[in-house]
Amino acid sequence: MKLKLRIWRQAGPEAAGRMVEYDLDGVSEDMSFLEMLDLLNENLTERNEEPVAFDHDCREGICGMCGVVINGIAHGGSATTTCQLHMRSFSDGATIDIEPWRAGAFPVIKDLAVDRNAFDRIIAAGGFISSNTGSAPEAHSTPVPKREADRAFDNATCIGCGACVAACPNSSAMLFTAAKITHLAMLPQGQPERYRRVKSMVAQHDEEGFGNCTNIGECAAVCPKGIPLESIAQLNRDLIASLFKADGKQ
Amino acid sequence: MTDTITTNQFWAVGEEIEDTKAPKGVDIDKVWKTRQFQARLVNPANRRKLSVIIVGTGLAGGAAAATLGEAGYNVLNFCYQDSPRRAHSIAAQGGINAAKNYRNDNDSTFRLFYDTVKGGDYRARETNVYRLAEVSAKIIDHCVAQGVPFAREYGGLLDTRSFGGVQVQRTFYARGQTGQQLLIGAYQQLERQVAAGTVKMYTRHEMVELIVVDGKARGIVTRNMINGKVETWTADAVVLATGGYGNVFFLSTNAMGCNVTATWRAHRKGAYFGNPCFTQIHPTCIPVHGETQSKLTLMSESLRNDGRIWVPKKAEDCGKDPRQIPEEDRDYYLERIYPAFGNLVPHDIASRQAKKVCDEGRGVGPAVVEVDEDGTERLVRRGVYLDFSDAINRLGQKAVENKYGNLFDMYAQITGENPYEVPMRIYPAVHYTMGGLWVDYDLQSSIPGLYVTGEANFSDHGANRLGASALMQGLADGYFVLSNTINDYLADAPFDKLPEDHPAVAEARDSAQARIDKLLSIQGTRSVDSYHKELGHIMWEYCGMERTEEGLKKAIGLIQNLREDYWSNVRVTGKNEDFNQALERAGRVADFMELGELMCVDALHRRESCGGHFRAESQTPEGEALRHDDEFLYVAAWEWNGEGNVPVLHREPLNYKAIELKQRSYK
Ligand SMILES: Cc1cc2nc3c(=O)[nH]c(=O)nc-3n(C[C@H](O)[C@H](O)[C@H](O)COP(=O)(O)OP(=O)(O)OC[C@H]3O[C@@H](n4cnc5c(N)ncnc54)[C@H](O)[C@@H]3O)c2cc1C
Ligand code: SF4
Ligand code: FES
Numbered sequence: 001m002k003l004k005l006r007i008w009r010q011a012g013p014e015a016a017g018r019m020v021e022y023d024l025d026g027v028s029e030d031m032s033f034l035e036m037l038d039l040l041n042e043n044l045t046e047r048n049e050e051p052v053a054f055d056h057d058c059r060e061g062i063c064g065m066c067g068v069v070i071n072g073i074a075h076g077g078s079a080t081t082t083c084q085l086h087m088r089s090f091s092d093g094a095t096i097d098i099e100p101w102r103a104g105a106f107p108v109i110k111d112l113a114v115d116r117n118a119f120d121r122i123i124a125a126g127g128f129i130s131s132n133t134g135s136a137p138e139a140h141s142t143p144v145p146k147r148e149a150d151r152a153f154d155n156a157t158c159i160g161c162g163a164c165v166a167a168c169p170n171s172s173a174m175l176f177t178a179a180k181i182t183h184l185a186m187l188p189q190g191q192p193e194r195y196r197r198v199k200s201m202v203a204q205h206d207e208e209g210f211g212n213c214t215n216i217g218e219c220a221a222v223c224p225k226g227i228p229l230e231s232i233a234q235l236n237r238d239l240i241a242s243l244f245k246a247d248g249k250q
Numbered sequence: 251m252t253d254t255i256t257t258n259q260f261w262a263v264g265e266e267i268e269d270t271k272a273p274k275g276v277d278i279d280k281v282w283k284t285r286q287f288q289a290r291l292v293n294p295a296n297r298r299k300l301s302v303i304i305v306g307t308g309l310a311g312g313a314a315a316a317t318l319g320e321a322g323y324n325v326l327n328f329c330y331q332d333s334p335r336r337a338h339s340i341a342a343q344g345g346i347n348a349a350k351n352y353r354n355d356n357d358s359t360f361r362l363f364y365d366t367v368k369g370g371d372y373r374a375r376e377t378n379v380y381r382l383a384e385v386s387a388k389i390i391d392h393c394v395a396q397g398v399p400f401a402r403e404y405g406g407l408l409d410t411r412s413f414g415g416v417q418v419q420r421t422f423y424a425r426g427q428t429g430q431q432l433l434i435g436a437y438q439q440l441e442r443q444v445a446a447g448t449v450k451m452y453t454r455h456e457m458v459e460l461i462v463v464d465g466k467a468r469g470i471v472t473r474n475m476i477n478g479k480v481e482t483w484t485a486d487a488v489v490l491a492t493g494g495y496g497n498v499f500f501l502s503t504n505a506m507g508c509n510v511t512a513t514w515r516a517h518r519k520g521a522y523f524g525n526p527c528f529t530q531i532h533p534t535c536i537p538v539h540g541e542t543q544s545k546l547t548l549m550s551e552s553l554r555n556d557g558r559i560w561v562p563k564k565a566e567d568c569g570k571d572p573r574q575i576p577e578e579d580r581d582y583y584l585e586r587i588y589p590a591f592g593n594l595v596p597h598d599i600a601s602r603q604a605k606k607v608c609d610e611g612r613g614v615g616p617a618v619v620e621v622d623e624d625g626t627e628r629l630v631r632r633g634v635y636l637d638f639s640d641a642i643n644r645l646g647q648k649a650v651e652n653k654y655g656n657l658f659d660m661y662a663q664i665t666g667e668n669p670y671e672v673p674m675r676i677y678p679a680v681h682y683t684m685g686g687l688w689v690d691y692d693l694q695s696s697i698p699g700l701y702v703t704g705e706a707n708f709s710d711h712g713a714n715r716l717g718a719s720a721l722m723q724g725l726a727d728g729y730f731v732l733s734n735t736i737n738d739y740l741a742d743a744p745f746d747k748l749p750e751d752h753p754a755v756a757e758a759r760d761s762a763q764a765r766i767d768k769l770l771s772i773q774g775t776r777s778v779d780s781y782h783k784e785l786g787h788i789m790w791e792y793c794g795m796e797r798t799e800e801g802l803k804k805a806i807g808l809i810q811n812l813r814e815d816y817w818s819n820v821r822v823t824g825k826n827e828d829f830n831q832a833l834e835r836a837g838r839v840a841d842f843m844e845l846g847e848l849m850c851v852d853a854l855h856r857r858e859s860c861g862g863h864f865r866a867e868s869q870t871p872e873g874e875a876l877r878h879d880d881e882f883l884y885v886a887a888w889e890w891n892g893e894g895n896v897p898v899l900h901r902e903p904l905n906y907k908a909i910e911l912k913q914r915s916y917k
Binding site for chain 1 (some may be wrong): 392397429434437442507649663777831
């Protein structure tokens with residue numbers, strides 16, 4: 001396949017960026033999207049030009065590190081991660097626009113790589129169950145009904161990629177935050193800190209500069225792990241309930 | 251097998267070594283308790299005055315950082331990804347073992363220990379493995395308490411399944427994402443400590459050198475991957491939890507950033523490297539599709555529980571649609587050769603048999619050109635079927651979907667084929683490295699103050715790793731072992747204050763900077779990746795699934811030439827003071843080349859077949875691996891002997907007291 005790529009190049013956080021056009025030949029349809037970018041980078045290196053910077057690691061759709069906006073849609077719109085998008089979903093001769101995640105809370109580092117450490121800080125604000133090593137009771141001492149366990153699980157699958165933020169017109173990270181809230185809220189172990197958690201995490205979310213959720217739903221549409229909008233409703237219910245509790249951030 | 255060469259052009263032999271930390275003269279089930287009692291303590295008020303650097307945020311590093319943070323130490327934690335949650339442990343699919351005996355199938359600590367030592371082909375250290383089995387049950391308790399959503403049954407209790415190499419159901423799992431769920435659990439505990447101020451987290455920082463002062467590990471040098479700053483960090487002890495080095499083969503199931511740099515730099519500073527040639531080749535990966543492929547994808551081995559592996563009996567059927575091949579023309583070769591374990595034989599056996607049937611011309615999938623030693627080209631199909639049609643008939647598609655749905659989706663995504671209708675195609679690929687830095691029972695390397703945990707050390711898996719045991723080791727080391735053993739070292743506090751301008755600190759920083767400058771100054775004509783691919787080809791061809799003396803000697807020469815060429819002809823674009831991924835890779839590939847050579851030397855000296863190390867010269871009449879306990883019942887711990895000199899081999903004899911040595915048989 002032969003492609004025309006238009007890629008966002010930006011030398012650094014402070015530098016101005018622009019779209020740059022590249023012709024790329026020899027793409028096979030079995031390649032993943034990132035392997036296609038590897039090929040481009042090999043060509044650029046051969047011409048002694050600087051390769052395009054992009055984040056990735058596992059290339060298996062699980063680490064959440066890859067992520068670019070392809071033709072205006074986060075991860076390219078195939079309900080999967082960028083590394084699991086394959087070139088067979090494009091046609092020969094296609095023009096493809098490639099841009100980084102765009103959100104104030106995700107500053108561009110270089111080209112297609114952005115800084116998502118804000119997510120870690122949201123987790124640090126309370127996205128855990130406080131349980132010191134060595135203090136746990138026997139695992140079978142608390143059975144968990146399968147329905148709740150499954151719902152917890154479905155939310156636990158969030159890979160923290162940030163596509164939801166990139167897709168949201170308000171740059172809200174509510175789907176990510178809601179996934180974590182719902183995961184822990186469904187488990188008996190998560191109850192003691194449940195309301196404190198939601199209050200703190202949402203406060204941190206806002207502090208990081210993520211926008212408000214106005215129920216547009218673009219986030220769930222691009223989420224590679226199928227985190228449902230319903231999780232945001234769960235977050236909102238827990239958040240309202242938490243207002244009547246004394247613990248957590250004021 | 252009798253002439254033992256002591257010094258030759260490839261290696262020299264040094265003194266024997268031993269593990270002096272595991273208490274002697276007590277029964278195996280008392281060793282850990284005894285050590286815990288003997289190890290000195292550090293009182294809580296003093297812990298605040300001590301600092302520990304932990305490199306790595308995977309299961310081994312993340313769990314250790316969280317636990318040492320909870321204990322009150324000052325922890326500095328580093329990783330090369332943008333977030334600790336992305337460490338490679340996240341990719342593990344299948345499950346984690348624990349001796350809970352929830353299935354009432356006669357499982358026990360001793361049986362888990364026994365299976366693991368046997369599975370490792372009797373090349374792991376008995377005391378370490380016993381401890382691993384002992385603490386395994388606590389791992390499950392701790393993870394459940396953190397909210398890790400393991401699979402559950404309708405009654406609300408935890409579900410388990412069976413895995414390769416064993417006959418009990420002791421594997422806990424979380425759909426096909428066990429690693430992700432366990433890592434997120436550890437990461438949450440880690441972030442809790444970050445918030446509490448006990449752990450300082452440094453993401454996108456790559457460790458590029460170790461600082462050793464007066465023979466003790468006292469710090470590291472990192473390169474800030476965003477702005478290129480080369481910085482030094484000092485502490486009272488250093489822990490490397492930096493994962494495995496399978497990427498030396500270029501194509502592997504490892505994440506793209508996995509590297510050997512941290513452990514290799516420590517090796518060059520005096521840490522012995524244990525059993526570098528022991529590489530696990532995993533039998534169930536999606537076959538290679540072409541030259542531009544960047545990595546291989548594992549299909550969880552849990553699939554072997556229900557999937558049946560076969561190839562056509564007749565070579566002429568290999569190009570046919572598998573559904574058109576009648577039952578009587580299929581060869582379910584694992585079930586045929588190993589009726590007791592069937593499709594669940596250990597990795598090395600399943601892998602070798604797959605290679606064998608493909609070499610016989612009975613492989614499936616697209617035929618690719620391969621060049622033989624003598625230069626002749628031939629077409630070979632590299633793939634075998636993993637067929638779920640029986641399981642779908644027996645359990646229904648829905649049930650199969652529930653169990654393996656995400657893996658099936660992943661397969662369809664990558665290959666464009668529907669595995670519910672057409673059998674999957676799989677082939678072995680490099681997956682895990684059992685070798686790593688040598689450590690004693692306390693997980694301390696041969697450099698005092700340098701501890702090594704998880705896949706980065708050599709200790710628990712022997713010549714082969716059983717499925718679902720790496721996650722167990724990472725968490726055992728991180729949550730329960732290191733946090734007890736490192737105190738014994740830290741109890742020597744206070745340690746000398748280390749000035750920033752100490753000659754050893756300056757030397758480490760300057761040498762790291764010099765290496766970076768050198769790589770950027772070469773300005774040759776070949777890309778870093780092209781060298782990495784060539785190294786990978788050499789390693790796979792000569793130090794992969796089957797090794798010969800002749801091939802290994804050839805490989806050593808090829809690697810030496812490649813390395814020389816690299817340092818005069820590699821092209822690294824851009825500059826250091828920038829986000830420069832070509833430069834990052836260049837440093838890693840440079841270290842892989844040196845490691846690759848040591849792997850070949852290690853494989854050359856071990857003239858026996860053992861687990862993932864198959865020497866063609868050492869096999870039984872039926873073609874099974876043949877161990878030589880009389881000559882090779884030891885860990886090979888290699889000492890760096892300076893640039894341009896052959897490495898020195900130190901043997902650590904293995905003593906099996908609780909377990910009887912047997913030839914491994916799964917028939
Ligand atoms: C696809 C796949 C499936 C698997 N499935 C299973 C399974 O089902 N069951 C099982 O038991 N095992 C499985 N394994 C093996 C298991 O996942 C790994 O062995 C284990 O997770 C390794 O954990 P670790 O903590 O030692 O290292 P890792 O998780 O690899 O962590 C390494 C850490 O070190 C950091 N690091 C590395 N080098 C540097 C450096 N130079 N500077 C700074 N930081 C550095 C990284 O950033 C990372 O944080 C699987 C492996 C793969 C690849
Ligand atoms: S909710 Fe979905 S899109 Fe958002 S970070 Fe998680 S996995 Fe990515
Ligand atoms: S590279 Fe890990 S999810 Fe894409």
